[in-house]
Amino acid sequence: MNYSSYIALIPLLPLAGFVILGLFGKKYFKNSSGVFGCLLLLASTVLSLYAAYHYFFIDGKVGDTYQTLIPIKYTWLSFSDSLSIDMGFVLDPISVMMLVVVSFVSLMVHIFSLGYMKGEERFATYYAFLSLFTFSMLGLVVASNIFQIYIFWELVGVSSYLLIGFYYERPAAVAASKKAFIVTRFADLGFLIGILILGFQSGTLDFSTLIQRLTDRSSPQLLAIASTSFLGISLLTWALTLVFIGGAGKSAMFPLHIWLPDAMEGPTPVSALIHAATMVVAGVYLVARLFPLFHINEASLQVVTWVGATSAFLAALIACTQTDIKRVLAYSTMSQIGYMMFALGVSGYGGENGLGYTASMFHLFTHAFFKSLLFLCAGAVIHLVRSNEMKDMGGLRKLMPITNIAFFIACLAIAGIPPFAGFFSKEEILFAAWQHNPPIYYIGLITSGITAYYMFRLYFSIFWSKPHHSSPDGYRGITHHSEGTMSMKIPLIILAIGTILVGFIPFSNFISSDGKGFVSEMHLTFSTMPVAIALVGILIAYSLYFKQSDRPQKLAASLGGLYETAHRKFYIDEIYLFVTKKIIFNIVGRPAAWIDKNIVDGTMNGIAWTTGRISVLVKGVQSGKVQSYALYFFGGIVVLVILFLYVLK
Amino acid sequence: MSDVPISNILFVSTALFFIGMYGLFTRRNMITMLMAIELILNSVNINFVVFNKYLYPEKLDGIFFAIFIITIAAAEAAVAIAIIINLYRSHRSIDVEKASEMKW
């Protein structure tokens, strides 16, 4: 079966959904827009699964390597004979995997939103935006051209802005959406410069040609880019680091992570889709896509590794002190993406050496399942309790049994307890780190312990420890005694099942750094360390939070300044604010504003004023007096007569 | 008759024309403007007749032009008076400076 006949439908169906719901949703689809959106996405998901089945099991493999197929390609903008921006679809192992992930998680979120956003006035707009986002993300993952990925990158940013700021009457939401957009846009500047350098040096923007030209040891382009240096660092390092900066902005890596916690102002299903499973992994995906280039440039790979490891560790520390459940989950996302990043960083290339690459992609896959499950459960809890703070919850296990079990499964997965999905992927990451870069292994190990601690802290606080205020039925603030509609429960169940089963997929057979599948083994003795640390973390959380007590407060008090710093997110926001307000605004912003207001505006106003004055002077000609007109008339005739008699002989 | 050079006769008509023009520019009263126009038309008539008589005496075209001009001048004077009367009704004066509604 020919791919090109249906592969284009996968992103185009959600685009059609956006257009139809955006234009006609308010009038015609008031209540049915949710079902409409879900149906379109169901079609997309089925097609993605079919494409994956086809690719991985039937004809993707030639020899023992998975081929990079380009079913559709069309030249959009041609700068010269060699340099052109083509729009195309590329099918290779990671893009097919991402198609499945994005469409599946998006489908779950669509179904969940049927119940969560019910009664919302801008229901159709919400689904239109969700469809726009899905289209952008799907377009991003199948991009065959680095410029095309940049276009869809920005589209994803726009959709994220629209969705975070969905409740636009709330100033906090508006501020958060602006922050997200500005920070990622700022990072994208680096991305663009990186694209330009890469495109210029290699003469092409197409991914496969680019990679092939710059990794072939004998190619002249590689020689040129590697030997040219700017400020003592080779151009290739610059380009790749800048591209990574763009990816780091989108993936909320330190220090460009400041937008992710604030982005939780958006509706919770949005957080599940965008800020857990799909958009934030775009940076990881980008590095994976350009992995052959990163591999030959040791310096940029080191940058990737250390940024990832730092983000993972810092985020875990901050998450231990947060009280808003969505913020805890946001920092946990940042931490897990840090894992994915440093897994790529410690990876080699080819077969067994590329374990880090495979592990990173595997973790991306499993993380999509359990993180979106966590967010959707949080959504269900928030829907019931009407508050995001942990202190307003507690003891909810009797009220929300399904959510309880789903949340528990997801927490086990993220902590890395076998046989759940997170165990397999985390174990592979740590093993790859141990093999190539032991210090990173230790950081990852400690972080997984902290991860287990804060996740179970969250779980116990929501579902187990009694609420702080005692009232007859025990739950103040709960307005209705139902867990949520069926449309909210089904995605939870499906994702929970997925979390249990997905770990058993032999991922390395399908996805590896060079396309050749390999068999990765289970290293049982090695895995005991991470599991043990995770269990220790769980026990600590149990002792502090299972029953209500004041032990957490005493512990926080005894840690004093350390606790406070972590609680304040290491003051990074304050540093940013200082730099932008005091330095950039005063030195750059104010003079620019002055020039704009006085010089540019002044010129325009001056021109307008002059025109006004001239018109006042000229309008006197039309005085309404017939005799003046007669005089002018006569004057004109005399001039013409003179002209004809003497000048034009 | 031929001892007055043609240009002298044309001097009269030209002078009459420009006297009429001066009156057109200067007079504030609509009826006097009409009188000035009559003077102008008369000067043109003199011109036609003179040219016909001295330059093309075998034809009569100038005479006919003069006749038609007189006719049309009469019609035009009548219509002009009607308009002046109408304006007088709305403005209660025939001062042409007062009828300046078409100004900016």
Next chain:
Amino acid sequence: MSASAIIFYIISAFILGAGTLAMTTRKIFRSAIWLLFSLIGVGALYFWLEVEFIAAVQIIVYVGGIVVLIIFSIFLTQQSGSEMPKQPLKRIIASLLAVLFGFGLTFLQIWRYNFQPSIKNFDLSVSKIGSQMLGTKAGGYALPFEVVSMLLLAAMIGCIVIAMKSPRSATNGKAKEEELEAIKESSDVEITINEITGT
């Protein structure tokens, strides 16, 4: 200087003098009378030029019709004895300059041009005028004649329509009188012309 030349110069001085006075006097009725004299002078000039027919038409139509019409309208619209307001000096000077300049330019052209008077005889008889006026061959003016008749009809109707008082405000008798006068004047003119042209 022959007698006819002297007569010519007297007539032309009369025309120009009366014209100037018509254009500069402050009292409107006097201005009308000076105009009357000026037009009579033009008629005299036609007599001197031996185009009697035109002279007769001039006296009958212009002097007897149009100037009378003007005098009627003066009576209708204001006190004929009162003085007219004066123009601002700027306007007078500007017009004077313009007019003098124009006159100079035009007369320069006329003076420079060498007019060659023809030696043929000029014979003007009414029968010739009549036959050419209604002739349809080349040189005949039947078509312009008919067109001018239509024009006169249109002018008459137009005058009535323009000067007609709208029914809303036709309450005072004076307005009715004005209407009647307007109709009478235009019909006067038409009758006169029709008499002359023999239709």
